[in-house]
Amino acid sequence: MRDRLAEVLDRLVGASALERVLISVAALFAAVLVGGVLVFVSGGFATCRTGLDLAGWTFCYNPMQVYYELFLGALGHPLEGGWQLTNFGLATTLQRTTLLIFAGLSVAVAFRAGLLNIGTQGQLVVGGLATAVTVVYAAAIVPGGFIGTVVLIPLGVFAGAVVGGFYGAIPGVLKAYGDANEVITTIMLNFVATGVTATILSWQFQDPNSNNPQTRPVPEYAEIPNLPLIGFSGRMDFSLLALAFAVALMIGIAWLFARTSFGYELRTSGLQPEAAAYGGVDERRMTVASMTLSGALGGIGGAFWVLMVHGRWLENVPSLGFDGIAVSVLAGNSPVGVGAAAFLFGVLQSGSRSIGTGTDVPPELVGILSGLIILFVAMPEFFRMLGLRFRPAGTSQPARADGGEGGDVDE
Template sequence: MTRIRDVLDRFAAISGAERLFISAAALVLSIVVGGFLVFFSGLAASCQQATQFHLAIPLPGAFEILLFDGSISLFGATACYDPINVYGKLFIGAIGGFPWEPGWSATNFSMEVLLQRATLLLFTGLSVAVAFRAGMFNIGTQGQLIFGALASAVVLIAAGDVVPGGLAGTVVLVPLGLLTGAIFGGIWGAIPGALKAYAEANEVITTIMLNFVALYLATLLTKEFFQDPGAGITQTRSVPQNAFFPSLPFGFTEGTFSMLVFFLALGLAAGVYVLLWRTSFGFDVRTSGLQPEAATYGGVDAERTMVASMALSGALGGIGGAAWVLTSTGRFLSSVPSLGFDGITVSVLAGNNPVGVVFSSLLFGVLKSGGNALNFETDVPPELTAVLSGVIILFVAMPEFFRMIGQRFPDFGATDDTAAVATDGGEDDG
């Protein structure tokens, strides 16, 4: 156990440069491991046209091991999937091909999918990061997103009858939708914060349970009061057309995503960073998350900070729900994607740093868009595509996960002789 503690302590103490290097090495290793998974899966699969692999026996002094003659071969075996082609489609397909190819456009469909998914995950990743910084495990971002999405859709549908059309209506409706999502998401986030602060309820349990409450309550409300009468599935009517984010001059192919919402997400990331590291409230939040006893001793109202942190976390999740309605669906649907749960991984991958969340959400966007290209343009099954994405996320996230454990539980794995060290200079009260 002492060795485990030493390893966690080493992870907890690594510098930013070391973390960057470890993440890059983990990404390379995940690609290598995923390549083997693709190859051996191809050996077991059946297809009309398999790729032939031949491994030449190197002669003394020869450095060429693999012979490429238009196909790849290993001991005469045949495989249905070429790992190099698979990863080419996964990463290059995520942006719609090579930028220097004729006909390539920065506003192609693949880029739209990439930025849309990255933007939504940026909101939910920030939501989780704020709660983690306050020492709270917010597993309920999904529920906060659902409530924010439903409230935003309902309010915009009602406001569409009184707000004028055109650009003037857009100036009113878009901020109204985002504000509504923030308010209702914040309320749903403040509930487990208050239960934690004043009833000592475990926020992991309460947020998980509130996810189910949000989903089924939103579905019930939609069916009973806000159902689109012409739809065969549970959904609200469409929000007014001028409630969508307006397209910039470089609009995307499908026209369902606007770069304005991406810039809004980047602005929120910068705002959250400034709030956490440049304000007294942020200092209280981070101190409460790292050393609750020291924060209380220093005059921080721990209960109020818990509630405020979870309310802010929920508000960011609710804005993500509103953005989902205003950029993707145009209405509330009961089949909400797992953006809130993915936001947990995005935040962990970024070390709960708002700036890091930007890059980790972009990685998820690449995997989403590249996965679509891989499924459409090759015969690789969707399950294998999901496995490849999962391997990449797992390898890149695990070092950061161990670092968080080492920081949050410094006595993890300690023996009885080493664990009983007091915080007042080494005197043990017991």
């Protein structure tokens, strides 16, 4: 039994990139199958007018239809007539993908440095508010039109990154110089962020024309612009430029990890802190620097949430930062993997909304389906990470400088 287990772990650890992709796809199908049975059976306990009568039971939910909405609804129903590429469903999917890339990268950077940043949500919240406030006030000075777009958007994103980075640096400093566990401090700083932003909002920046807790809107020209002709229409709250920026940032982080000395030091600190210290890495500075970078990425996520989605900051920021943790884990903390994982999450979130409007299946059940898919897809990776710890890949081979991780290039 033990040998059998060890064999399976070895097999997982030694899996090639292609095999890992195949395993993920197979896991996806298994999740769909299990979820489908679940949907069908729970349909037997619901009441409806049109159902499938089978052996005295009425089954209300059609698993086929649910998955059709989940996956194809997220793309805007491409099999139905009148489909066009720039549709609302796909825009929602890509909008979520864009935002989750930022959040996922934020978590991944900290993870790779050996730090669990649970505080991406808080960094995103304060970063977003900083962006909204900066742009609203700067808009009074900066001329409108094209110049306004070119000046205000980078300024807003920069403000979000700076404030988010600062907010991420706090737990970094506490960890480096006070030995405070970053998991606890970042979790608590999430609550601090929610409370402080709500207070600042009602104290100074509340939109006087609204009952909802939110800032005044940024001028239209300061929202992320859409590409002419091939872009999505303005009301869809998604811009290809933002996605392009997120992808560029993702590649930039991958390059940082793989090709720069800072990235090398960061990864070494995560894998083997003692070795890194022995090799001349200033552990404390690295902790603060990686947390700052992580926070800045979270802040950029907040900036894009403000400038792309709502055009203003709203209280009750959706849980992008927490989803970012799942995205990063699913991606095995690899920056490029974050893109794929964020897209999966984007599909699931957009598809869930499509299920909500297209079928009678309750949202709780849709949550279970999404959870199953994430769980099934993440599990092989999880066991691979576990296996790596206990049964390092190719122990008979000479050790490699990247700690046997295999580097990012082939991931």
